[in-house]
Amino acid sequence: GIERPVNFIRNIINDDLANHLHDRVCTRFPPEPNGYLHIGHAKSICLNFGLAEDYQGKCNLRFDDTNPAKEDVEYVESIKKDVRWLGFHWEGEPCYSSNYFEKFYQYAVELINKGLAYVCFLNAEETREYRGTLKEPGKNSPYRDTSPQENLALFEKMRAGGFKEGECVLRAKIDMASSFMCMRDPTLYRVRFEHHHQTGDEWCIYPMYDFAHCISDGIEGVTHSLCTLEFQDNRRIYDWLLDNLDDFSRPDRPHQYEFSRLNLEYTVMSKRKLHQLVSDKLVEGWDDPRMPTISGMRRRGYTPASVRDFAERIGISKVDSMTEMGILEAAVRDDLNKVAPRTMAVMDPIKVVIENYPEGEVEVIQAPIHPQNEAMGKREIFFSRELYIDRADFMEIAPNGKYQRLAINKEVRLRNAYIIKGERFETDVDGNFTTIYCSYDPETLGKNPADGRKVKGVIHFVEATKALPAEFRVYDRLFTVPNPGKAEDFESVLNPDSLIVKNGFVEPGMAEAPVEQAYQCEREGYFCRDNKINDRLVFNRTVALRDTWSQ
Numbered sequence: 213g214i215e216r217p218v219n220f221i222r223n224i225i226n227d228d229l230a231n232h233l234h235d236r237v238c239t240r241f242p243p244e245p246n247g248y249l250h251i252g253h254a255k256s257i258c259l260n261f262g263l264a265e266d267y268q269g270k271c272n273l274r275f276d277d278t279n280p281a282k283e284d285v286e287y288v289e290s291i292k293k294d295v296r297w298l299g300f301h302w303e304g305e306p307c308y309s310s311n312y313f314e315k316f317y318q319y320a321v322e323l324i325n326k327g328l329a330y331v332c333f334l335n336a337e338e339t340r341e342y343r344g345t346l347k348e349p350g351k352n353s354p355y356r357d358t359s360p361q362e363n364l365a366l367f368e369k370m371r372a373g374g375f376k377e378g379e380c381v382l383r384a385k386i387d388m389a390s391s392f393m394c395m396r397d398p399t400l401y402r403v404r405f406e407h408h409h410q411t412g413d414e415w416c417i418y419p420m421y422d423f424a425h426c427i428s429d430g431i432e433g434v435t436h437s438l439c440t441l442e443f444q445d446n447r448r449i450y451d452w453l454l455d456n457l458d459d460f461s462r463p464d465r466p467h468q469y470e471f472s473r474l475n476l477e478y479t480v481m482s483k484r485k486l487h488q489l490v491s492d493k494l495v496e497g498w499d500d501p502r503m504p505t506i507s508g509m510r511r512r513g514y515t516p517a518s519v520r521d522f523a524e525r526i527g528i529s530k531v532d533s534m535t536e537m538g539i540l541e542a543a544v545r546d547d548l549n550k551v552a553p554r555t556m557a558v559m560d561p562i563k564v565v566i567e568n569y570p571e572g573e574v575e576v577i578q579a580p581i582h583p584q585n586e587a588m589g590k591r592e593i594f595f596s597r598e599l600y601i602d603r604a605d606f607m608e609i610a611p612n613g614k615y616q617r618l619a620i621n622k623e624v625r626l627r628n629a630y631i632i633k634g635e636r637f638e639t640d641v642d643g644n645f646t647t648i649y650c651s652y653d654p655e656t657l658g659k660n661p662a663d664g665r666k667v668k669g670v671i672h673f674v675e676a677t678k679a680l681p682a683e684f685r686v687y688d689r690l691f692t693v694p695n696p697g698k699a700e701d702f703e704s705v706l707n708p709d710s711l712i713v714k715n716g717f718v719e720p721g722m723a724e725a726p727v728e729q730a731y732q733c734e735r736e737g738y739f740c741r742d743n744k745i746n747d748r749l750v751f752n753r754t755v756a757l758r759d760t761w762s763q
């Protein structure tokens with residue numbers, strides 16, 4: 213019962229299961245807790261947890277926490293929250309690579325005993341020289357032939373704090389002439405006198421990614437270890453290490469497969485750059501709604517369903533490419549169009565006075581919550597002598613026959629209510645409209661005029677006495693160029709208009725709008741109430757009603 217489309221990874225899994233190599237699929241999502249998750253991580257989460265769901269297997273959430281300097285529990289907590297929010301579950305407690313530090317150490321000892329690892333005292337510059345180039349084979353380190361006993365003693369001393377940072381490393385003894393540079397005796401362990409967020413000061417040597425990753429996969433019984441294409445060459449180390457360790461050198465050991473990472477236009481996804489945006493205060497924080505982070509997208513009004521649907525739409529391949537922002541926005545628009553309750557909000561208000569409407573009277577109108585889905589029920593909206601409409605919906609003189617908004621001597625329908633006609637207006641000293649005086653046709657609530665005259669235009673409004681003041685935050689792309697990561701100084705291509713704040717009014721029912729709940733503000737876009745600011749009504753625009761990217 214696989215519902216998601218087939219891709220090359222599913223083909224591999226299907227073959228492995230058919231050949232009885234494994235009887236249960238186990239994947240993992242292995243973030244390093246050194247930042248907040250972004251939409252690229254969401255691709256990996258949907259892939260790994262999605263496979264586990266579809267094959268009734270298991271996906272581990274594993275914190276790949278072998279590099280204590282940049283890691284923090286704040287990130288651990290945010291990652292757990294984001295994975296859960298996307299709708300995925302891991303069995304039991306999350307895994308931490310740092311839980312395996314003692315095991316890693318023992319596996320390193322096994323390699324040393326087999327003559328497959330050695331403690332090397334070359335400094336960084338010498339190491340580079342000895343490594344050679346793509347054209348030139350490297351040279352063996354003078355420490356390469358140290359005996360296992362001696363290496364064992366040196367490695368113990370490394371662990372005991374007997375060497376300074378940078379003084380020595382543990383290296384695998386592979387092949388200094390390999391055409392894969394990463395196979396030229398890669399570093400397995402280095403000395404770091406760093407406090408670790410999980411293990412405290414217990415360790416002063418820390419394993420490298422290449423060493424820790426494959427062994428963690430082995431310990432957890434991962435079957436298919438999926439990573440992005442930059443790790444293609446590293447697959448040789450992955451295989452070499454597992455094949456040389458007794459616990460793992462079996463046909464059903466984990467295997468690594470690579471897929472292309474997500475690159476999204478008009479944003480950056482490198483954690484270093486995201487950190488920089490936050491620390492340079494160019495955005496409000498990791499959860500700024502303009503950020504490509506999961507927390508930012510949640511605050512902006514993206515739904516878990518829309519992010520998962522986006523991951524389906526982009527698919528899985530081995531070809532690196534740039535994904536258009538329009539694909540992400542189409543996914544959220546399609547979801548919200550189905551599920552978002554409708555409401556009316558006026559973001560740039562001007563007052564309308566209906567002169568033939570009785571003074572002091574406020575009428576209650578039942579309006580559909582979703583015009584295509586009656587089951588969602590009705591909401592109460594109000595109508596009276598004083599209303600707000602949007603400034604963009606009025607002109608003194610209709611410019612042409614196609615104009616379908618309000619003008620003097622022109623009729624328009626107020627959404628869910630009556631037909632009104634512009635009669636006269638007032639302006640301030642600068643000539644800006646302040647009040648528009650209108651008449652209304654009392655026979656047109658929910659029906660067309662009896663005399664058969666046609667009124668095509670519909671504009672939205674909010675009744676003035678019950679309207680609630682609200683702030684609207686309208687977001688645009690964070691950068692002005694499609695590939696800001698390529699810019700020499702990516703901060704120089706930030707979009708100065710990525711946030712525009714407007715002040716207007718919402719229907720009174722919006723006082724109870726839950727945070728993050730999406731609404732369609734009719735004719736204006738999809739909005740949700742901000743999840744941080746609670747001393748006033750603030751709504752973030754998730755996305756406009758139509759694609760504005762391809763214009």
Ligand code: ATP
Binds near residue numbers: 253255
């Ligand atoms: P950075 O290089 O910016 O620090 P990272 O890839 O090192 O990011 P991790 O926390 O190590 O970040 O990533 C966890 C998992 O998410 C990895 O398996 C990685 O392959 C995957 N991942 C990260 N970025 C993307 C992306 N843009 N597209 C798809 N998968 C990604």
Ligand code: MG
Binds near residue numbers: 244
């Ligand atoms: Mg990483």
Ligand code: MG
């Ligand atoms: Mg990284």
